[in-house]
Amino acid sequence: MVISMIEIPRNIRERIIELRRSIERHNHLYYVLDSPEISDGEYDALMRELLLVEDEYPELKTKDSPTQRVGAPPLKEFPPMKHRLSLLSIDNAMDRDEVMSFHQRVVKWLDNDNIAYCCEPKFDGLAVELVYEKGLLVRGGTRGDGSVGEDVTPNLKTIKSIPLRLMGTDIPELLEVRGEVVMFKKAFDNLNKDRSEQEEALFANPRNAAAGSLRQLDSKITASRSLVFFAYGVSDAVSIRLDSQYAILSRLNDLGFRINPDIRLCRSMEEAWIFAQHMQEKREGLPCEIDGVVLKVDSIPDQTLLGIKARSPRWAVAYKFPPRQVTTVLKEIGLQVGRTGTITPVAILDPVKVGGVTVSRATLHNEDEILRKDLREGDTVVVQRAGDVIPEIVCPVITKRPQDTRPFVMPGQCPVCRSVLVKDGVQYRCANISCPAVIKGEIYHFASKEALNIDGLGRKIIDQLVEKNLIKDISDLYTLTEEALQGLDGFGELSASNLLSSIQSSRDTSLERFIYALGIPHVGSVAARELANRFGSLDALMKARLDDLTGIPGIGMEIARSINDFFDTKENGEVIDRLLKHGIRISVPPEVIRHQSALSNKSICFSGTLTSMPRLEARASAEALGARVVDTVSKKLDILVTGDEPGSKLGKARTLGVQILSEQEFLAILQQGRQGL
Ligand code: IVH
Numbered sequence: 001m002v003i004s005m006i007e008i009p010r011n012i013r014e015r016i017i018e019l020r021r022s023i024e025r026h027n028h029l030y031y032v033l034d035s036p037e038i039s040d041g042e043y044d045a046l047m048r049e050l051l052l053v054e055d056e057y058p059e060l061k062t063k064d065s066p067t068q069r070v071g072a073p074p075l076k077e078f079p080p081m082k083h084r085l086s087l088l089s090i091d092n093a094m095d096r097d098e099v100m101s102f103h104q105r106v107v108k109w110l111d112n113d114n115i116a117y118c119c120e121p122k123f124d125g126l127a128v129e130l131v132y133e134k135g136l137l138v139r140g141g142t143r144g145d146g147s148v149g150e151d152v153t154p155n156l157k158t159i160k161s162i163p164l165r166l167m168g169t170d171i172p173e174l175l176e177v178r179g180e181v182v183m184f185k186k187a188f189d190n191l192n193k194d195r196s197e198q199e200e201a202l203f204a205n206p207r208n209a210a211a212g213s214l215r216q217l218d219s220k221i222t223a224s225r226s227l228v229f230f231a232y233g234v235s236d237a238v239s240i241r242l243d244s245q246y247a248i249l250s251r252l253n254d255l256g257f258r259i260n261p262d263i264r265l266c267r268s269m270e271e272a273w274i275f276a277q278h279m280q281e282k283r284e285g286l287p288c289e290i291d292g293v294v295l296k297v298d299s300i301p302d303q304t305l306l307g308i309k310a311r312s313p314r315w316a317v318a319y320k321f322p323p324r325q326v327t328t329v330l331k332e333i334g335l336q337v338g339r340t341g342t343i344t345p346v347a348i349l350d351p352v353k354v355g356g357v358t359v360s361r362a363t364l365h366n367e368d369e370i371l372r373k374d375l376r377e378g379d380t381v382v383v384q385r386a387g388d389v390i391p392e393i394v395c396p397v398i399t400k401r402p403q404d405t406r407p408f409v410m411p412g413q414c415p416v417c418r419s420v421l422v423k424d425g426v427q428y429r430c431a432n433i434s435c436p437a438v439i440k441g442e443i444y445h446f447a448s449k450e451a452l453n454i455d456g457l458g459r460k461i462i463d464q465l466v467e468k469n470l471i472k473d474i475s476d477l478y479t480l481t482e483e484a485l486q487g488l489d490g491f492g493e494l495s496a497s498n499l500l501s502s503i504q505s506s507r508d509t510s511l512e513r514f515i516y517a518l519g520i521p522h523v524g525s526v527a528a529r530e531l532a533n534r535f536g537s538l539d540a541l542m543k544a545r546l547d548d549l550t551g552i553p554g555i556g557m558e559i560a561r562s563i564n565d566f567f568d569t570k571e572n573g574e575v576i577d578r579l580l581k582h583g584i585r586i587s588v589p590p591e592v593i594r595h596q597s598a599l600s601n602k603s604i605c606f607s608g609t610l611t612s613m614p615r616l617e618a619r620a621s622a623e624a625l626g627a628r629v630v631d632t633v634s635k636k637l638d639i640l641v642t643g644d645e646p647g648s649k650l651g652k653a654r655t656l657g658v659q660i661l662s663e664q665e666f667l668a669i670l671q672q673g674r675q676g677l
Contacts, residue, residue, distance in 0.1 A: 019050040023066040031160040032258040064164040071220035078150035081141030085235045090318040102317040103269040117272040118245040122292040125182035135171040158223035163256035176235035183210040187226035231257035243300045292320040325384045328352035339441025341429040355385040362391045376405040451517035452506040478582035520566040597673035600626030608643035625673040641666045
């Protein structure tokens with residue numbers, strides 16, 4: 001050893017130290033401060049150089065070298081790690097009342113109602129402890145049962161936001177840092193995407209992914225996963241000689257640790273509660289999962305006075321957000337038939353509250369999704385609701401799977417009309433256009449708010465109308481009589497006449513609503529408006545060729561084909577004929593009037609006093625028909641409208657050859673324009 005130390009040139013030793021410092025600095029900039037100064041390529045070059053030199057001079061390798069982060073040889077099992085001081089748990093508070101009674105207990109115990117709280121998001125990851133001796137990371141382990149966890153040091157060393165050596169000066173002899181290993185939502189999504197491509201089992205949530213990644217016997221696997229460590233405390237404040245939790249966090253940050261940026265020192269419980277609410281609202285947009293807010297009495301002397309009861313401190317409480325992931329039983333996998341015949345599998349669940357809402361059904365999208373997740377009737381499943389998103393089933397809980405479950409098999413027949421199902425991409429569909437489920441779906445769509453907006457025509461009524469054969473398609477709605485309606489369950493004279501009058505008033509509609517109401521596959525309300533404005537009449541749309549359609553923004557080949565196919569189907573044409581015969585009146589969209597009137601795209605100027613209307617109204621009416629109103633007469637002017645005593649503008653217009661209209665002629669144009677020409 002002594003000999004080799006003499007043999008190693010001094011400049012090599014210096015270069016190694018310089019490389020390590022530089023790499024750790026860039027690690028800190030990138031993984032802790034989130035503000036890198038060099039590119040990935042430059043960082044890799046530094047790392048490669050260090051690996052090369054350490055390879056050549058293995059005696060220069062140290063425990064805190066960044067090369068130690070890449071992963072150590074696999075272990076057979078994790079050695080136990082006894083924590084010098086136990087890792088405590090925190091009491092939960094589920095609502096404002098419970099948080100306030102925690103505060104009251106603190107106030108009473110300390111006989112002081114002026115309490116500041118250090119408020120921190122509660123990470124949803126894995127608790128770990130890192131032990132630093134003389135500034136060097138010597139050991140790290142999971143929480144385990146609080147007193148003994150697993151020693152996962154090689155794995156923790158692969159996490160770049162964990163300093164291998166503490167930064168700065170005045171480093172304590174011994175420091176035990178506590179915090180949470182998490183996986184960011186984005187990294188979690190990417191990991192699951194990769195796993196799905198490799199046909200490997202998916203992780204249910206970022207917490208499971210973080211735990212699964214950290215508890216790998218082969219630390220190279222841990223190194224390949226994006227894990228982040230956030231520090232949230234120390235085992236005892238004595239080692240760090242500070243008297244406030246907030247100050248401890250700030251000191252940990254200076255020592256090189258990543259701290260949650262959403263930490264707030266609140267001067268009262270009211271302020272703390274507002275912060276907790278604020279975090280609950282912010283939760284969805286955060287890069288990592290949090291499941292609550294931890295409120296800690298900030299003063300360390302007060303914490304000492306309050307002490308510990310059972311296994312949790314009296315000085316902290318965790319306000320837990322309402323859960324968005326719960327488990328329940330998947331009773332049945334049912335099939336739903338949509339208005340275009342598409343079959344969607346749905347999960348019928350034991351009703352359960354998630355994120356404040358009771359859920360009893362969830363869409364399963366398609367057969368592939370059920371098979372990929374291996375969902376079976378009888379399974380206990382994880383149900384999740386993120387924000388306003390509709391509930392979804394994350395995965396089955398395999399350990400709770402009953403013995404007699406069977407993998408899902410897609411039925412071959414439509415559950416409603418028993419026709420054979422046809423496969424269409426990942427979807428199955430019922431191709432029977434007279435399938436009662438399809439007809440009901442079409443009618444429901446036709447009557448919906450954005451379509452013909454028939455108030456009072458809900459699913460239950462439609463079901464009865466179709467089942468009692470009172471209507472066979474949408475056009476039959478206009479032949480319904482009061483007597484027929486009165487025969488329906490729950491229908492009295494009044495409700496029958498109300499429904500009839502809503503059907504009656506739906507006869508007057510706009511082109512855009514009518515196109516949407518037809519339920520042409522892929523034509524939503526936005527496309528319907530675009531089509532109405534471009535074609536101006538149903539007739540023109542029905543005659544449109546593929547390239548007329550694809551020329552419209554937002555109408556691609558798939559939609560264009562679907563429109564053509566729809567109007568080429570004889571039955572659809574017949575239904576439209578019947579609708580028109582029953583007195584549906586379709587008004588021309590204002591956009592079309594603007595494009596087609598005699599004033600559209602014309603510049604127009606008024607001169608003299610108009611007798612039939614104020615100047616402002618004339619101006620607005622002309623603009624409504626697509627004209628541009630200007631104040632002066634020039635060569636570019638298209639039309640001059642003359643009222644009483646038109647003045648010099650008239651002379652100028654004559655000289656320039658501008659078209660001149662009397663007020664009467666202008667009024668006639670307005671009239672025509674309003675009627676849609
Ligand atoms: S402090 C006595 N702070 O919550 C206080 N814990 O039951 C000890 N956790 O699994 C913990 N975020 O890992 C604290 N900002 C935070 C936290 C936090 C998440 C976890 C912790 C443990 C559980 C405590």
